[in-house]
Structures are given as C-alpha cells and as structure tokens.
Amino acid sequence: MLVLSRKPGESILIGDNIEVKIIDVQGDQVRIGISAPRDVTILRKELMDEVRQVNREAVVDSSRLTLEELSKVLKE
Amino acid sequence: MIIESKHFGYIEIPEEEIIRFPYGLYGFEDIKEYVLLGKVGDDNPFMWLHAVHNPDVCFVVIDPFVFKKDYSPSINEEVLHKLEVEDPTDIRFLSIVVIPQDVSKMTANLQGPIVINAKKNIAMQVILDDDKYTTRHYILEEMKKGA
Numbered sequence: 323m324l325v326l327s328r329k330p331g332e333s334i335l336i337g338d339n340i341e342v343k344i345i346d347v348q349g350d351q352v353r354i355g356i357s358a359p360r361d362v363t364i365l366r367k368e369l370m371d372e373v374r375q376v377n378r379e380a381v382v383d384s385s386r387l388t389l390e391e392l393s394k395v396l397k398e
Numbered sequence: 399m400i401i402e403s404k405h406f407g408y409i410e411i412p413e414e415e416i417i418r419f420p421y422g423l424y425g426f427e428d429i430k431e432y433v434l435l436g437k438v439g440d441d442n443p444f445m446w447l448h449a450v451h452n453p454d455v456c457f458v459v460i461d462p463f464v465f466k467k468d469y470s471p472s473i474n475e476e477v478l479h480k481l482e483v484e485d486p487t488d489i490r491f492l493s494i495v496v497i498p499q500d501v502s503k504m505t506a507n508l509q510g511p512i513v514i515n516a517k518k519n520i521a522m523q524v525i526l527d528d529d530k531y532t533t534r535h536y537i538l539e540e541m542k543k544g545a
Binding site: 360361365369370372373374375376377378379380381382383384385387389390391392393395396 | 403404405406423424425426436441442443444445446448454455456457458465474475476479480494495496497501502504507509510523525527533534537538541
C-alpha cells in the first residue's frame with residue numbers, strides 16, 4: 323500500500339479526476355473531502371463489509387424451508 | 399433455459415425472466431444472473447432470488463414496503479443510469495432476508511436494497527448512505543410498528 327503524509331488542506335490525486343483532500347484532523351478523526359466522477363461509488367468500507375457479510379448469511383438452503391412457512395410467520 | 403435449484407429441481411425459465419446483475423451482489427460479485435421464483439398470488443411477499451448458474455446460491459427476498467410502509471430509499475441518478483432506467487415507475491425494490499434458526503427473528507436489509515429496472519430486468523444492490531436504515535431490520539417488529 324502506498325503511504326503518504328499529508329497536512330490539512332493538502333490533497334492527493336488518483337488518476338485524472340479523483341481528488342482526496344484532508345479537511346481537518348481532530349484527535350483520532352480525520353475529515354476527508356473527495357471529488358470524483360459520479361459513476362465512482364464511494365462507500366465507508368465497514369458498511370460494504372457488513373453488506374457482504376449479511377448477504378453471505380442470507381444464502382439459504384432452499385430445500386430447508388418454504389415461502390409459505392415464512393408467510394405464515396408474518397401473519398401470526 | 400434450464401436452471402438447477404435445490405428446491406425446485408430442474409426448472410425451465412424463459413430467457414426474458416432472467417435478471418441481469420452487471421455488478422453482482424456484494425460478496426457475490428461473480429454471479430451476474432438471477433431469477434425470481436415462487437411468486438404465488440399477491441398474499442405472499444416473499445420470493446426466492448436464485449442464481450441461474452449456481453444451484454447453491456439462493457436468497458429469500460421480500461418486498462420491503464410490505465413491512466415498512468414509509469420506506470423511502472433515495473436512489474441517485476447514477477444508479478438510474480447504470481440500470482438504464484427511462485421511466486422511474488419501472489423501478490422495483492427488494493430486500494434480502496436473513497433467516498436464523500428462530501424464523502420469527504428474520505431480518506431484512508433495508509440499507510442495501512436490490513434495485514430493479516423491471517422493464518429491462520437489470521438490477522443492482524445499492525448501499526444507501528442513510529442513518530434511517532440498517533442492514534438488519536426485524537421484519538415482525540417493523541410490521542408491529544407499522545400496524
């Protein structure tokens with residue numbers, strides 16, 4: 323991984339059209355500004371990891387249950 | 399097209415019912431084609447989302463508006479563009495359900511809905527940057543709140 327030191331107000335550029343700017347640093351929190359084209363998805367990594375994890379947990383053995391059973395649970 | 403499913407065995411699916419996921423689902427990025435199965439009448443909001451080429455990958459999905467009437471996911475223009483949406487009324491939402499041992503504790507992911515262009519059968523999972531929603535909403539509790 324490329325590691326760079328930056329001060330508040332300084333930026334790095336990724337490719338031609340992504341800019342990552344350090345806005346300020348307070349204690350252990352760094353505020354970052356990002357300018358990127360609209361088609362670039364920007365996500366907090368832990369959120370994406372969580373969605374991956376939830377998706378993996380959601381895989382079901384479809385021979386184990388029926389949709390009718392689930393529907394019944396809703397109606398009870 | 400014939401697909402293999404643990405639940406249904408081998409079933410024939412018309413090509414036009416295949417939903418393309420150009421980006422896959424998070425954690426399943428390589429799987430690009432699914433079908434929705436098991437829709438019987440309007441009284442059961444659950445469906446299977448089944449991978450076309452992989453008999454082991456199957457999810458239960460639910461229409462989120464059934465248990466969360468005020469659900470209002472905000473979808474940006476980029477998503478509409480990626481899904482080739484021409485008419486916003488073509489958009490459908492589905493939530494992936496996690497079913498634990500105790501089925502009454504099933505949860506739905508409202509923060510990462512599947513957004514579908516129903517006209518063209520193109521879909522993607524979108525992660526909402528919105529504190530209102532989490533990846534695990536208890537479906538039964540939400541229904542009670544809404545009732």
